[in-house]
Amino acid sequence: MKAVQVSTPGGLEALKLVDLTDPVPGPGEQTLEVKAASVNHLDLWVRKGLPVAKYPIILGSDAAGIVLETGRRALLNPSTSCGTCEFCSSGDKPLCLKFAIFGEHVNGTQAQRICVPAENLIPFPDTISFEEAAAAPLVYTTAWRMLITRGRLAPSEDVLIWSAGAGVGVACLQLARLAGARVIATASSDEKCERLKNLGADFVLNHAREDVVRRLRELTNKRGVDIVVDYIGKDTWGRSVQCVRRGGRILTCGATSGYDPAEDLRQIFYRQIEGIGCTMGNNKETLDALRPIFEGRIRPVIDSVIPLANVADAHERIARRAAFGKIILNP
Ligand SMILES: [Zn+2]
Structure with missing residues (x-):
C-alpha cells in the first residue's frame, strides 16, 4: 500500500510516498480502508522533527473510510491513552503519560490502509462525505476543548x-458562533476575510493592513475581548495581551510563528489575564464536537482535495498560510 512517510526529518524533500506491506490488525484493532485523510499543521512539525516522534513514521492524524471487518463508514478519533490513570479518569486524556496522537507518537493516517483500536473508529452519517469526515476530528476536538471546556466560553x-x-481557526469560529458568542476574526487577505464573514464572523479584520489592536478597541468600546484564540505565538502574543479585557483569557493550542514571544508580566498580573494552554481533547469532547457536524448544523470547510502523492503541496500551502480550511488527501 502507498503511504506518506518521513524517515529523516527535514524540509519538503523529507516527505516520501512509499510502498509498504499492508498492515495487519493486532488484538482489539480493526482495519480502515482510508478514503480521505487530512493534513494538519502538526504534520509540518513532525516532518521537521519532533522529539516524541519515532522515525520512520507515517504522517497524518485524521482519516475517514470503510472499516474492512464491518463494511461501515467510520472516522478516526485521532488519539489514544492508557484510559486508567488520574488524568484519563478525570477527563484530561491529553495529560496522560501514555497519550498518543496518530501521526505524531505512532504511525498515522496518510496511507491506503491503517490498523487502529476498534474503539477509535466512530461511525458517521451518510450525509457527511469522507472528505468532510476526515477534515473534522483533530481540529474540532481541539477547538471544543480549548473554547468550551478550558476556555469556559459564555454566549x-x-x-x-x-x-x-486555518483549520482550527475555522472550527473555533463555527463553535464560538454555535455557542452564541460574538466573533472577531482576522485573516491576511480581503478574500479570506470575506469567507470568514460568510462563515458567520461578526467582524473581520485584515491583519496584513489593519491595526488589529486599535480596531479591536473601537469594536469593543475600549473594553477588549473576553477571549483571544492565539495559536500563532511569537508574531501575535503581545497584541493578544493588548486585545484581551481585564481578567480575560488567552487560549493557545500552538505557536506556528515561534514559541518564545516577549512577555510583559505586569500586563498578566495587574490585569489578571489568564493564559490557558490546550492540546487535543478527551473522547467526550470529540463526540460533542462532532455532533453538530453530524447533525448538519456546521460543515467542515475544505480548502482542497489532492492526491496522496501531492502531499508536499499541502505542506507548502499551510506553511505560507495560504490554505482556508482543511486540505484533504485522497489515497
Ligand atoms: Zn492515562
Whole structure:
C-alpha cells in the first residue's frame, strides 16, 4: 500500500510516498480502508522533527473510510491513552503519560490502509462525505476543548481569533458562533476575510493592513475581548495581551510563528489575564464536537482535495498560510 512517510526529518524533500506491506490488525484493532485523510499543521512539525516522534513514521492524524471487518463508514478519533490513570479518569486524556496522537507518537493516517483500536473508529452519517469526515476530528476536538471546556466560553462573550482561516481557526469560529458568542476574526487577505464573514464572523479584520489592536478597541468600546484564540505565538502574543479585557483569557493550542514571544508580566498580573494552554481533547469532547457536524448544523470547510502523492503541496500551502480550511488527501 502507498503511504506518506518521513524517515529523516527535514524540509519538503523529507516527505516520501512509499510502498509498504499492508498492515495487519493486532488484538482489539480493526482495519480502515482510508478514503480521505487530512493534513494538519502538526504534520509540518513532525516532518521537521519532533522529539516524541519515532522515525520512520507515517504522517497524518485524521482519516475517514470503510472499516474492512464491518463494511461501515467510520472516522478516526485521532488519539489514544492508557484510559486508567488520574488524568484519563478525570477527563484530561491529553495529560496522560501514555497519550498518543496518530501521526505524531505512532504511525498515522496518510496511507491506503491503517490498523487502529476498534474503539477509535466512530461511525458517521451518510450525509457527511469522507472528505468532510476526515477534515473534522483533530481540529474540532481541539477547538471544543480549548473554547468550551478550558476556555469556559459564555454566549455573551466576545472572542478574537487570529488567522481564523486555518483549520482550527475555522472550527473555533463555527463553535464560538454555535455557542452564541460574538466573533472577531482576522485573516491576511480581503478574500479570506470575506469567507470568514460568510462563515458567520461578526467582524473581520485584515491583519496584513489593519491595526488589529486599535480596531479591536473601537469594536469593543475600549473594553477588549473576553477571549483571544492565539495559536500563532511569537508574531501575535503581545497584541493578544493588548486585545484581551481585564481578567480575560488567552487560549493557545500552538505557536506556528515561534514559541518564545516577549512577555510583559505586569500586563498578566495587574490585569489578571489568564493564559490557558490546550492540546487535543478527551473522547467526550470529540463526540460533542462532532455532533453538530453530524447533525448538519456546521460543515467542515475544505480548502482542497489532492492526491496522496501531492502531499508536499499541502505542506507548502499551510506553511505560507495560504490554505482556508482543511486540505484533504485522497489515497
Ligand atoms: Zn492515562
